[in-house]
Every structure is written in structure tokens, then in C-alpha cells.
Amino acid sequence: MEVPPLKLLLHACCCPCTLEPLRLLLEEGHDIAIAYMNSNIHPVEEYEHRRDVLLDFAREQGLEVIEGVYDPQAWSRAAGVFGTDPDQRPDRCRACYRLRLEEACAYAAANGFEGVATTLTVSPYQYTETIREELERACEAHGLAAVFRDYREQYPEATRRSKAMGMYRQNYCGCVFSKIEAAEEREARKAERAAAEAAAAEAFLESPELMEADAHAAGGKDAVDGGGMEPPELVFELDEPTFAPTYRTWTVEYTDGTSKVFEA
Numbered sequence: 354m355e356v357p358p359l360k361l362l363l364h365a366c367c368c369p370c371t372l373e374p375l376r377l378l379l380e381e382g383h384d385i386a387i388a389y390m391n392s393n394i395h396p397v398e399e400y401e402h403r404r405d406v407l408l409d410f411a412r413e414q415g416l417e418v419i420e421g422v423y424d425p426q427a428w429s430r431a432a433g434v435f436g437t438d439p440d441q442r443p444d445r446c447r448a449c450y451r452l453r454l455e456e457a458c459a460y461a462a463a464n465g466f467e468g469v470a471t472t473l474t475v476s477p478y479q480y481t482e483t484i485r486e487e488l489e490r491a492c493e494a495h496g497l498a499a500v501f502r503d504y505r506e507q508y509p510e511a512t513r514r515s516k517a518m519g520m521y522r523q524n525y526c527g528c529v530f531s532k533i534e535a536a537e538e539r540e541a542r543k544a545e546r547a548a549a550e551a552a553a554a555e556a557f558l559e560s561p562e563l564m565e566a567d568a569h570a571a572g573g574k575d576a577v578d579g580g581g582m583e584p585p586e587l588v589f590e591l592d593e594p595t596f597a598p599t600y601r602t603w604t605v606e607y608t609d610g611t612s613k614v615f616e617a
Contacts, residue, residue, distance in 0.1 A: 356498055358382035359467040362419075364457040365389055368407040369515035369522050370475040373507035375414075378470060378500070386466075387411055390421030390456045392428040393449050394527040406521045421456050428452060428528070437530045446480050449528065450487040458491040468498035475504040475511055478526070 361383040365371040371387065378385055389407055394400040400423060411418045431452045435445035454471060461469050469492055473484045485501050492499035504511075515522055525535035 356381075356468065356500055358384065359498060359500070360384045360465065361386075361468045361470055361500060362457060362461040362466045363387050364454060364469060364471040364473070365407060365418075366391060366472050366476075366527070367403045367523060368410050369511055369520055370472040371407065371410070372514050373475060373511045374470065374472045374502065374504050375416075377502070377504075377507070383468075383470075383500075386417040386419060388419050388421065388457045388460060388469075390419075390453050390460070391527060392421070392424045392456075393432065393453065395425065395529040395532065397423070397425075399523070399527075402521060403523065410520075419460065421460070432528070433530075437533060442534075443480055443483065445530065447483050447487065450480075450484055451491070454487050454491045455494075458495040458497055461497055462495035466497065468492070468500045470500035470502065472504070474502065475508055476526070477505050477508055481505065 358381065361378065363371070363375065363378065363385050365387050375385065375387075387407065389404050391400065391403075394403060404420065408418055428449065432445050432448035435441040435448065450473065454469070457471075458469050460466075469488065471484065471488055473479055474481050481503055485503075488501050489499040491497075512522075524539075525532040
């Protein structure tokens with residue numbers, strides 16, 4: 354929903370996720386300050402690292418950053434009680450959003466802001482509709498405009514920009530449970546890739562095309578069509594897999610200048 358330019362408090366989870374929301378909200382004409390209110394982040398060294406990256410960026414942009422009270426115990430009481438049970442993960446994340454957005458809205462209402470927005474929706478791994486609900490709930494309770502935007506389409510550009518700027522990019526959401534879950538998911542993807550690559554290699558090595566190439570190489574042209582040419586050299590170039598590979602490709606190059614790409 355379109356809103357007029359406001360004195361706006363932008364709740365920021367980290368600097369990479371701030372880049373695109375900030376750009377777009379500034380283009381809308383809002384007068385923005387950034388709120389770093391993230392008691393979910395574990396450990397404290399990670400919290401401080403993300404904060405410092407955000408502070409450096411905001412200083413370059415001439416923007417104010419308001420840091421909340423870092424209270425991981427409050428987060429544990431509100432959200433940590435749900436633990437790592439996958440069935441309770443949506444409830445844990447909702448409680449986490451609520452704690453942080455309530456803190457941002459309380460500060461905004463007490464300090465003359467007219468509305469609150471958040472960068473949380475940049476990540477495609479978050480519960481976007483839950484974020485909307487919690488932002489609107491907290492803003493309504495404090496008499497503020499909820500400036501909700503779904504920024505998932507901006508995730509690739511935020512990733513590109515943050516990498517180009519050499520910005521620190523964390524590999525988990527923030528809390529201790531998300532750190533464990535992210536590590537487990539990375540290991541699962543690694544195992545899936547290894548299994549897919551092994552199956553693809555086995556299928557390729559048993560393929561009729563490779564058997565023909567082997568015969569070509571071992572017996573020369575005579576073995577194929579009686580041409581009497583020197584046997585061609587085989588070069589197998591392993592291409593990079595996709596993010597979630599289901600096959601891999603091999604390029605067979607012959608010394609006569611021909612080549613063929615096989616998929617397995």
C-alpha cells in the first residue's frame with residue numbers, strides 16, 4: 354500500500370539485507386533512521402560484527418543507527434522456548450519477529466517517528482506473511498503506520514551488491530537454533546550433491562556413448578570405420594554442478610577437432 358513520505362524507522366536485521374529496502378524507501382521520499390534491535394543474534398561477537406558492518410555503512414550514507422538493548426535472555430524467554438522442533442519453528446520465528454518489531458515500534462512511538470518498516474522480508478527463508486502480521490500488530494498498538502514491503506524479489510540484487518562491496522555476509526539467520534539448522538541443511542545439501550554426482554558419474558561411465566568413445570580411442574579410426582587415422586585423444590572436462598544438481602555433463606574432445614557433450 355502506498356503511503357506518503359514519513360519520518361520512518363527502518364528495523365534492520367543486518368547490513369546486506371538493508372541495502373535494497375533502504376534504497377527503495379529513500380526513493381519513496383521517507384526520512385529514515387535505522388534501528389538495530391536484534392537480541393536474537395548469537396553469539397554476542399556475531400551480534401557486534403553485524404552491528405559494526407551496519408554502522409560503517411550507515412556512517413557513509415549519513416544515516417543514524419539506533420541500537421536497542423542486547424538482551425538474549427529476553428529472546429530466550431520469548432522465542433528460545435520453542436527450541437529446534439521443526440513443527441514449532443514457525444512459532445519460534447513469530448515470537449522472534451514480535452519481540453524485535455515490538456521493540457522498534459515502542460522506540461519509534463516514543464521518539465516522534467510516524468511509521469516503521471523492516472528489512473526482514475528480503476530473505477526468501479523467512480515467513481513473509483508472519484512478518485507482515487507482526488509488523489502491523491506492533492504498529493497498530495503504538496499508533497504508527499506499518500510500511501510493509503515484500504522485498505524477496507530484491508534478494509539477488511542485495512546479494513550482488515553486498516558481495517561487490519566486500520560486505521560481511523553471515524550464513525545463518527541469527528539465533529543459536531538457526532545456526533544449528535543452517536549447518537545441518539548445508540551438510541544435507543553437500544551429501545545430496547555428492548550422491549547426485551556419484552550417480553551421474555556411474556551412469557556416464559556406463560553410457561553407450563562413452564563405450565563408443567573408448568573403442569574409438571583404443572582402436573583408432575580403423576576400429577570404427579576402417580579409416581586408418583591416428584586414435585583421437587579423449588579429454589573429459591567436468592562442468593560445474595548447479596545449486597541442486599540432478600545431472601552433470603562431460604565434454605569429449607577428439608584430436609580431429611570434433612567434440613560432443615554428454616549428460617548423465
